[in-house]
Structures are given as structure tokens and as C-alpha cells.
Amino acid sequence: xxxxxxxxxxxxxxxxxxxxxxxxxxxxxxxxxxxxxxxxxxxxxxxxxxxxxxxxxxxxxxxxxxxxxxxxxxxxxxxxxxxxxxxxxxxxxxxxxxxxxxxxxxxxxxxxxxxxxxxxxxxxxxxxxxxxxxxxxxxxxxxxxxxxxxxxxxxxxxxxxxxxxxxxxxxxxxxxxxxxxx
Amino acid sequence: xxxxxxxxxxxxxxxxxxxxxxxxxxxxxxxxxxxxxxxxxxxxxxxxxxxxxxxxxxxxxxxxxxxxxxxxxxxxxxxxxxxxxxxxxxxxxxxxxxxxxxxxxxxxxxxxxxxxxxxxxxxxxx
Numbered sequence: 001x002x003x004x005x006x007x008x009x010x011x012x013x014x015x016x017x018x019x020x021x022x023x024x025x026x027x028x029x030x031x032x033x034x035x036x037x038x039x040x041x042x043x044x045x046x047x048x049x050x051x052x053x054x055x056x057x058x059x060x061x062x063x064x065x066x067x068x069x070x071x072x073x074x075x076x077x078x079x080x081x082x083x084x085x086x087x088x089x090x091x092x093x094x095x096x097x098x099x100x101x102x103x104x105x106x107x108x109x110x111x112x113x114x115x116x117x118x119x120x121x122x123x124x125x126x127x128x129x130x131x132x133x134x135x136x137x138x139x140x141x142x143x144x145x146x147x148x149x150x151x152x153x154x155x156x157x158x159x160x161x162x163x164x165x166x167x168x169x170x171x172x173x174x175x176x177x178x179x180x181x182x
Numbered sequence: 183x184x185x186x187x188x189x190x191x192x193x194x195x196x197x198x199x200x201x202x203x204x205x206x207x208x209x210x211x212x213x214x215x216x217x218x219x220x221x222x223x224x225x226x227x228x229x230x231x232x233x234x235x236x237x238x239x240x241x242x243x244x245x246x247x248x249x250x251x252x253x254x255x256x257x258x259x260x261x262x263x264x265x266x267x268x269x270x271x272x273x274x275x276x277x278x279x280x281x282x283x284x285x286x287x288x289x290x291x292x293x294x295x296x297x298x299x300x301x302x303x304x305x306x307x308x
Contacts, residue, residue: 146250
């Protein structure tokens, strides 16, 4: 059992994986640990900064989502305060993957936002970022709706995403950001 | 006016606002989950400072990392400095970035595009 987990992670180039409740302290610890790992691996400073930035946004994005989710204890099957956090390192890319439950009625809005970001080229992302930075209202937690745009800008690649239907109330949303090592 | 000095942490920047010395610096990393809570104090201080600012305020931003949650608050801070500038006091903003940090350079450009207060991008060479 343990060996198959190990082989699976190794074959998929996963260097970090976490499944469970996401707290602010946990996010800080992961960031701290991964920063040490990037330093220890002697990663190029420029790449290291990009990976760290993308990790901050992806992990805090999940944290804010779960913190704001009006959680009703599920049927025991779904605890929607838990999430999956994964970091991978391949020969050509780092990737940061997050997964969490969302209400089905929020899918369309989120999908529209992601598609809009993915359609933008570099200059369009810059313009969109500036427009939202200048006009957008800050939520109570300080999240500004800039996260996805920032991740796309800094990663320099399209955002991967998936909505996996769970039941008539929830789906499992996963987001994948890639950062080129070249 | 009392200076505002806050020591840096893993998630919050060093704040060194000292009107008597004419030194204003925000440096390090700004990645707190609750950026509103952290910046409220800073923004309130700037409001007070704006009531009787120095004839020239040179404000240095020397950030290594910041999250999008902080970016809004940093814009608020810059807009308050712009307000001081517009009320007839000299304000100059310096935005430092590492020579290999194009993202921090771009963010400086983003802010510059949104503001009328003088903002100069400065590359740090090692």
C-alpha cells in the first residue's frame, strides 16, 4: 500500500501533497517548507520567485474560499472545508494543483472567469489586472478577484481546470498552474 | 509626529515611516492572509501624516514578494501619497525591483499607470 503511494507520487513527479483542512498556519508552513526546498535544490532565483508567488496565490485562494464557504455539515461523505494541495516538479515545469469542493451553482461564474483569463494574451492580462486593481472592491478578507489573473500572468501559461461532479449540490474543482523552468 | 516602525516577519513587510529622519520605507514580503487587518494601521498613520507632511516625502517601496490581497492595499497607500502630492506637497515614490525580477518591475509599471504622483522604477543590481 505505502509502496504504491510512493511509486505513484514518484511517477507523477509529485514532491508535495496534502489532503485535509486548510488553515492559515498550514498554508504558512507549506510555503515556508517549499521555499526551503527551492533554495536547497538550488533553483534559479527568477524561477524560484515565480513558483513561490504562484504557490502563495493558489494556496491562499483555497484558504479564502474554504474560510468563506458557508459550510453546512454534509452527509458525512463531504467535508467541504477540506482540500487537496499538490506541488510537482518535472524536467520542464513546476506545477501547483489545488482541489476543493464548490457549490454547483457557482461553477458557471467561475468557469467564465477562468475562460476569460485563459483567452487573454500577456498585454490583455496586464490591462485586465490594472482595471480590476483600480476598480474592484476589496472583499472583507482583502481578496480582490485578482488571484487568477495574477497566477496566469506570473506562470506565463494557461490555467488548467476541471469540475468533477460529486452530487446534486457539489462538484470538486481543481486548478492547475504551471511554471516553466526554462 | 510619532514614527511608525514595524519589524518584518515571514509574511509581513518591514515598515519604517520616520518623518523626523525623512525616511519612509516599506520593504520585504507582504503575503498575509488578512492584508486588510495589517494595512489598516499603516493607512491610518498615512492619513495622519498627510495633515502636516514634510515639504518633500521620498517614499521607498522595496518589496520582494506580495500577494494580490496586499496589492489593493498598496494601491490605497499609493493613492493616499498621491493625495498628499495633489494638496501641494512634494512626494516622490521609488519602486525598487531586483534586476532579474520582471514581475516586480511589471507591478511597478501597473501602479505607475494608475497614478499621477511621480513614481520612479529603480533596478537593484547585484
